Amino acid sequence: xxxxxxxxxxxxxxxxxxxxxxxxxxxxxxxxxxxxxxxxxxxxxxxxxxxxxxxxxxxxxxxxxxxxxxxxxxxxxxxxxxxxxxxxxxxxxxxxxxxxxxxxxxxxxxxxxxxxxxxxxxxxxxxxxxxxxxxxxxxxxxxxxxxxxxxxxxxxxxxxxxxxxxxxxxxxxxxxxxxxxxxxxxxxxxxxxxxxxxxxxxxxxxxxxxxxxxxxxxxxxxxxxxxxxxxxxxxxxxxxxxxxxxxxxxxxxxxxxxxxxxxxxxxxxxxxxxxxxxxxxxxxxxxxxxxxxxxxxxxxxxxxxxxxxxxxxx
Amino acid sequence: xxxxxxxxxxxxxxxxxxxxxxxxxxxxxxxxxxxxxxxxxxxxxxxxxxxxxxxxxxxxxxxxxxxxxxxxxxxxxxxxxxxxxxxxxxxxxxxxxxxxxxxxxxxxxxxxxxxxxxxxxxxxxxxxxxxxxxxxxxxxxxxxxxxxxxxxxxxxxxxxxxxxxxxxxxxxxxxxxxxxxxxxxxxxxxxxxxxxxxxxxxxxxxxxxxxxxxxxxxxxxxxxxxxxxxxxxxxxxxxxxxxxxxxxxxxxxxxxxxxxxxxxxxxxxxxxxxxxxxxxxxxxxxxxxxxxxxxxxxxxxxxxxxxxxxxxxxxxxxxxxxxxxxxxxxxxxxxxxxxxxxxxxxxxxxxxxxxxxxxxxxxxxxxxxxxxxxxxxxxxxxxxxxxxxxxxxxxxxxxxxxxxxxxxxxxxxxxxxxxxxxxxxxxxxxxxxxxxxxxxxxxxx
Numbered sequence: 001x002x003x004x005x006x007x008x009x010x011x012x013x014x015x016x017x018x019x020x021x022x023x024x025x026x027x028x029x030x031x032x033x034x035x036x037x038x039x040x041x042x043x044x045x046x047x048x049x050x051x052x053x054x055x056x057x058x059x060x061x062x063x064x065x066x067x068x069x070x071x072x073x074x075x076x077x078x079x080x081x082x083x084x085x086x087x088x089x090x091x092x093x094x095x096x097x098x099x100x101x102x103x104x105x106x107x108x109x110x111x112x113x114x115x116x117x118x119x120x121x122x123x124x125x126x127x128x129x130x131x132x133x134x135x136x137x138x139x140x141x142x143x144x145x146x147x148x149x150x151x152x153x154x155x156x157x158x159x160x161x162x163x164x165x166x167x168x169x170x171x172x173x174x175x176x177x178x179x180x181x182x183x184x185x186x187x188x189x190x191x192x193x194x195x196x197x198x199x200x201x202x203x204x205x206x207x208x209x210x211x212x213x214x215x216x217x218x219x220x221x222x223x224x225x226x227x228x229x230x231x232x233x234x235x236x237x238x239x240x241x242x243x244x245x246x247x248x249x250x251x252x253x254x255x256x257x258x259x260x261x262x263x264x265x266x267x268x269x270x271x272x273x274x275x276x277x278x279x280x281x282x283x284x285x286x287x288x289x290x291x292x293x294x295x296x297x298x299x300x301x302x303x304x305x306x307x308x309x310x311x312x313x314x
Numbered sequence: 315x316x317x318x319x320x321x322x323x324x325x326x327x328x329x330x331x332x333x334x335x336x337x338x339x340x341x342x343x344x345x346x347x348x349x350x351x352x353x354x355x356x357x358x359x360x361x362x363x364x365x366x367x368x369x370x371x372x373x374x375x376x377x378x379x380x381x382x383x384x385x386x387x388x389x390x391x392x393x394x395x396x397x398x399x400x401x402x403x404x405x406x407x408x409x410x411x412x413x414x415x416x417x418x419x420x421x422x423x424x425x426x427x428x429x430x431x432x433x434x435x436x437x438x439x440x441x442x443x444x445x446x447x448x449x450x451x452x453x454x455x456x457x458x459x460x461x462x463x464x465x466x467x468x469x470x471x472x473x474x475x476x477x478x479x480x481x482x483x484x485x486x487x488x489x490x491x492x493x494x495x496x497x498x499x500x501x502x503x504x505x506x507x508x509x510x511x512x513x514x515x516x517x518x519x520x521x522x523x524x525x526x527x528x529x530x531x532x533x534x535x536x537x538x539x540x541x542x543x544x545x546x547x548x549x550x551x552x553x554x555x556x557x558x559x560x561x562x563x564x565x566x567x568x569x570x571x572x573x574x575x576x577x578x579x580x581x582x583x584x585x586x587x588x589x590x591x592x593x594x595x596x597x598x599x600x601x602x603x604x605x606x607x608x609x610x611x612x613x614x615x616x617x618x619x620x621x622x623x624x625x626x627x628x629x630x631x632x633x634x635x636x637x638x639x640x641x642x643x644x645x646x647x648x649x650x651x652x653x654x655x656x657x658x659x660x661x662x663x664x665x666x667x668x669x670x671x672x673x674x675x676x677x678x679x680x681x682x683x684x685x686x687x688x689x690x691x692x693x694x695x696x697x698x699x700x701x702x703x704x705x706x707x708x709x710x711x712x713x714x715x716x717x718x719x720x721x722x723x724x725x726x727x728x729x730x731x732x733x734x735x736x737x738x739x740x741x742x743x744x745x746x747x748x749x750x751x752x753x754x755x756x757x758x759x
Contacts, residue, residue, distance in 0.1 A: 061400050062421035062717045063758065081753075083725075148570030149578075149587070165506070171572040171735055257515030260572045261732035276397045277517045278721050279421075 055285035062279055074286035083270065084287070090177075091267040095245040097181045098188075102241050103234070105185065106192030111226070113193065114200040124197075131190035139254025142183040146170055146255075173263035176256045180264045183251050188244050192237045199233030200226070235306045239299045246291050267291055356384035357647045360399060361413035363389040368672055372665060376653045383646040393517070403427045403638075410641040411650050414460060416451040416632040417519065417723075420715035423454045429639040430457035434648055437461070440656050443663075448678040451632035451710040460634025461655025464669055466594040466676035467630045467708035468525030468618060469700070471601065475612040476589040479504055485616040488623035489526075489556045492590065496566035499589050507568030509560065510588035512579045513734060514572060519723050521629055522592035523730055524711055526553045528627040529618035534726075534747070535712040541751040544744040552621055554733055554740035561734040572731055584608055592618055594631075595701055599674025602695040615696045617704065630708030632678065676705070718754035725750045 023031070058070045078084045113124050130138070145152045148168035157163045170176045203226065211221045249268040252258065258265035258273075267287060275284030361369060366389035373387045388409070390398050396418055402408045408427060422428050431437045440461055441449050452460035470492075472485045480499045486492035496508040511522050527534060532549020536542050543550040561567040568574075568588070580600060582588050584607035600606060601613040617625040635655040641647050658664040667682060669675040671691055682688045683702055692698045713719050729746055732738040738746070 060717075060758075061404060061425055064425050077757075143573075148568075148573055149582070168569040168573065171569045173735065173737060256573075259515045259728065259731045260735045261728050261737050265728075273517070273724065277724070279397070279400055 051285045051288060054281050055289050057282045059282035060278070060280040070282070074283050075290070077283075078286065078290065084267075086262050087265050087267045087270045088290075090262065090265055091246065094177070094181055094184075094248065094264075094266050095242060097178070098184050098245040098248070099238070099241055101181070101185045102189055102192050103237065106189055106196055106237065107230070107234075109189070109193045110196035110200055111222075113197055127193055128190045130186050131188070131194075133187060135187060135248075135250030136254055138183060138187045139251040142179065142186075142251070143170075143255050146179055170256055171260055173260055176260055176263050180252045180255050183255060184245065184248050187251060188241060192241060195233045195237050196230060199230045203229045231306050235302055238302045238306070242298050242302075243295050246295050355643060355646075356386045357411055357643050357650050358409040359385055359387045359411045359647075359650060360390055360402075360409035361387070362392040362395040364392065365673060372654075372668060373650075376650060379653075380649060383649055385650060400425075400427075406640075408638050408640065410638050410643055410647040411654075412636055412638065413463060414634050414636045416634070416710060417714040417719050419452065419459060419634070419636075420454050420719075421717050422636075423457075423459060424717060426639055428459050428636045429641075430459055431461065431637060431648075431651075432458050436652055436656050443657075443681055444678040445630075445680065445705055445708070447630050447709045448632045451630075451714070452634050454715060460632075460636045461651050462666070462678040463633040463635055463655060464666065464675040465630055465632045465678040465705075465708075466596055467628050467704040468521045468592055469595050469628065469704050470616040470618050471583065471591050471593055471598060472614055472616060473583075473586060473589045473609060473612050474614050475609060476504055476508075476586065485614065486619045487617070487625070489530075489553075489560075489619045489621055491623065492619045493556070493560050493564055493566055496560070496590065497564055500566060505587070505589055507566065507570075508589040509567045510574065510579055510582055510591045511567065511571045512574050512576050512593075513727075513731060514575050515724070515727050515731065516575070517720070517724070519631070519711070520727055520730070521594065521631065523726065524629040525592055525618045526557070528629045528709065529625060530620040530622070531624075531626040533712055535751075537712065539713055539716045541748040544748040549621065551740045551744050554730075554743050556621070557730065558733045558736065558740060562736045567734065569735075572734060583613065584610075594676070595696060595704060596674045596676055599695045615700050615704075617700065617707075626707070628704050628708045630705070630710055632710065716754075716758075718751075718758045721754055722747075722751060 055074055056069060056071060057067065058073070059067050109127060113120065113127065133141070144150075146169045148154070148166055148171070151166070151169070153169070154163070154166040158166065170179060207225045208221060211225050216224060247268050248266060249272055252264050252266055253269055253272070256264045258269040268291070271284055271287040271291070274280050274287060278284075359373065366387075369389065370387055373385050377383065377385055395413070396415070399408065399412065400422075403422075403425070414422060414428070419428075437458060441458060444462055445465070448462050448465050449458075451465075452458060452462065470485060476499060477483075477485070477495065480495070480502045482495050482498065486495050492509070499505050499508040512520065524534075527550055530549050530553060532547055532553070534541070534543045534550055557567070561569065561571075574582075579588075579591060579593075580597065583591055583597075583601055586609045595615060598613060598615055602610045604610040607613070618628050620626065635651045637644065637647055637651060654665045656663065661681075662685075663677070663679045663682060666675075666677040666679055667685065667688065670677050670682065670688055674691075674695060677688075683698075683705075689698060692701060711719075713722060716722070726747060729738065729743045733740065733743055
């Protein structure tokens with residue numbers, strides 16, 4: 001893969017351009033793009049900028065008289081806020097588990113679906129289904145499956161003789177944590193599979209043929225051929241799935257509400273509660289920006305390690 | 315098919331879809347505050363969506379009686395009521411008359427969304443006719459802001475048939491007795507977990523947790539809103555210790571309660587899955603409805619068991635009707651408020667009685683206790699003496715007028731969940747709650 005920037009705008013040496021009349025190219029470009037820029041500005045930049053502006057304020061609808069600009073106090077307060085720190089710990093653990101499972105399972109599924117076999121099309125369609133499910137519905141579905149009284153899982157395990165009585169799976173901190181992580185993975189895994197499948201389809205079959213001639217085994221073919229070609233798709237997966245896991249809210253909220261105790265109280269749940277239930281828009285916006293900044297830093301980390309490596313090796 | 319006909323057909327479909335979506339679009343814009351005021355001089359009346367068809371029916375009756383007062387009633391999903399109403403007020407497009415939760419009242423007064431009702435005709439009479447706890451819940455800084463919609467008190471609800479099967483003739487008076495009776499039911503193989511509660515984290519309050527503390531004569535805060543749960547009075551700590559023991563040692567509280575929300579709990583009670591729960595009195599009307607409950611007639615009301623067996627209290631809540639500060643139709647809106655939360659021309663609190671008769675909702679008016687129709691209705695689902703006794707003992711939560719209450723409630727729910735799932739000790743739990751209050755006070759100072 002060669003990544004070269006195509007420079008089409010620079011005037012060639014010696015070329016004689018006729019002097020332009022009226023407005024110049026740059027001005028015309030700005031003029032023509034202005035409507036789009038205004039729309040983007042209104043729909044994207046303004047809300048983002050306003051949320052940052054709010055995060056610099058003490059702005060709680062319950063205390064309108066105390067509203068004021070406080071610089072970075074909301075951010076500084078987070079450092080000593082035990083609720084936020086606990087939530088951050090839970091979030092980091094959640095992201096690590098979700099990301100690990102997503103990448104491993106997604107790669108495995110993509111490799112399977114990349115093979116030619118009878119019913120591959122049907123299987124590919126089925127794998128995509130969870131992605132079509134909204135987070136709330138996903139949460140409700142897994143809640144029904146794991147229900148302590150009427151859950152399908154309890155019924156199945158009881159029928160198989162693996163448990164003596166129905167279990168309350170979501171009531172232990174570790175059980176609730178791993179079940180919510182699993183539900184999140186199930187919901188977002190198809191996206192990973194699609195990206196990785198697309199990556200796999202770009203690998204020239206000659207490379208595998210050459211590897212086979214060189215007597216490379218399955219593991220060697222994966223590490224020497226497949227993986228280098230998947231680095232860029234994996235980069236996209238890592239960035240987007242990290243963002244998804246950091247923002248995970250609906251599935252967790254429906255499944256556990258953030259409990260038991262603080263076990264699944266990820267930062268997005270805390271964020272939504274702070275803004276919508278406690279009507280604290282200043283602090284809530286600061287939470288949002290913390291999520292954004294952390295995700296940004298991690299993404300830069302991914303890019304700096306994987307992107308360069310991908311360019312050199314492929 | 316030619317391109318022209320294809321385009322034309324698509325165009326028709328597009329226009330059709332656009333036309334079809336206009337009502338939805340306009341309602342979305344209205345919900346976003348884009349609709350502005352009613353502009354017709356009508357009273358804009360908002361409430362959460364509990365039995366909205368019945369509310370509309372009652373509002374229609376008001377309009378028939380008061381043809382000069384047009385009313386536009388908007389039910390809002392309960393789960394979003396507070397947020398959406400706040401958003402409307404913030405956008406300057408709030409309702410004229412509205413429902414208010416007692417735990418939202420102080421914040422909404424501080425935010426200057428509401429206006430006091432003192433001095434308006436009939437308000438003094440209403441406040442003289444209701445229980446003091448309801449009057450207190452609707453008063454902020456000495457000013458009265460609401461006319462009562464409904465009130466309820468927490469009680470113990472038990473299944474008499476299940477108790478009888480286990481050879482138990484009377485409901486428990488103390489928490490130890492509750493645990494022993496539950497153990498007996500468990501040992502008899504009738505139910506694995508006799509006690510059910512709603513203990514999934516919610517943005518609403520857990521009445522049973524407050525009720526257990528108040529029943530034992532304790533409190534979580536003093537009158538000034540300072541935390542006392544970790545003070546010299548050990549009531550909160552002891553109640554927490556009992557909860558933890560019942561959930562993790564004797565295991566009479568179902569571990570699944572951490573996943574349980576109100577509707578599934580109601581279903582479980584109606585299907586004899588639990589022998590005991592603590593809930594609002596009006597739930598009994600539903601529990602004892604033969605059309606809806608497998609065990610109708612067997613579910614009885616009792617005082618909430620206390621640590622020492624002496625009943626001294628329970629917790630109440632109050633829902634009210636209030637008047638927007640910026641309403642431009644104050645007189646008309648207040649007439650609606652009086653119809654909904656006051657007395658009619660015959661001196662009867664019509665709407666409160668209407669709700670009791672239709673849905674069994676608790677009433678704040680003492681006068682209705684003596685009403686023969688109410689007495690007859692009450693006797694079909696609860697013991698009137700205990701029902702009234704609970705109303706007399708009940709008091710509102712001590713912290714609901716603090717601006718940080720909703721945050722505290724959520725932390726209390728988390729701590730109780732930690733107790734029920736053995737993640738903390740009662741001592742650590744009360745310390746954690748006290749620390750939470752200190753930090754909330756700092757945050758809100």
